[in-house]
Amino acid sequence: MTVAVRPPVLAGLAQALDGLTDWQALHAATAAWVAARPDLLGGLRAHLRSLTPAERSEVAAGSRETTTHFAWRLLDQPQAAFSVWLHEYKPGRDWWPGYANTVHNHRYHFSSTVLAGGFQHEWYDVRLDHGGERVHSVSLVVRERWGPGPTRSVTADRFHRVPRALDGTLTFLVKSRPVRGWSLSVDPATGVSRRHVPVEGRIGELADRI
Secondary structure, three states: OOOOOOOOOOOOOOOOOOOOOOOOHHHHHHHHHHHHOOOHHHHHHHHHEEEEEEHHHHHHHHHEEEEOEEEEEEEEEOOOOOEEEEEEEHHHHOOOOOOHHHOOOOOOOEEEEEEEEOOEEEEEEEEOOOOOOEEEEEEEEEEEEEEOOEEEEEOOOOOEEEEEEEOOOOOEEEEEOOOOOOEEEEOOOOOOOOEEHHHOEEEEEHHHHH
16 A cells, blocks of 8 residues: 655655665665755644545554554655654553563664654664574663754664653654564563564465464
């Protein structure tokens, strides 16, 4: 399912990223595009208000709720090397363990810009087993605060965590296509790690498991 490109804000981004496949080039173009739009949040608000009922249904169908935030898919064209998302963080009282507040990596690279609020962000050094499917050890490297301003790159090989966020935090993300079939998370308190495979990667094996 493809969400239509709606001018002016998302159409401009799609044009800026058109034809790019290398992640560093995609991130650099995203960062430049975001920096040229100091009222990106206002533009996204206007964009969302302009959607037709059918377009709102498409956005909702491609979005999801996690234990810490709502991930809204704003743009995803199958031929493009990226997708565009808005993450709406839940109030801290509504967080549950298991997503952004675990130590985790991703199946994809992404560029992240805080549009409102902010959060504590932590980078971790993680040692994996030989197959890259289980965490042997995890240690905190850097703790920092991410607020509105710069666009940051998070590559799929890096482990990080968002232990808390200000109420009302919103982030704008441009994601690459998946570069691996799964992601990993680990509870730093217990050392227990888990491998996460998306449903689209499991459907081919479903008949053999039931």
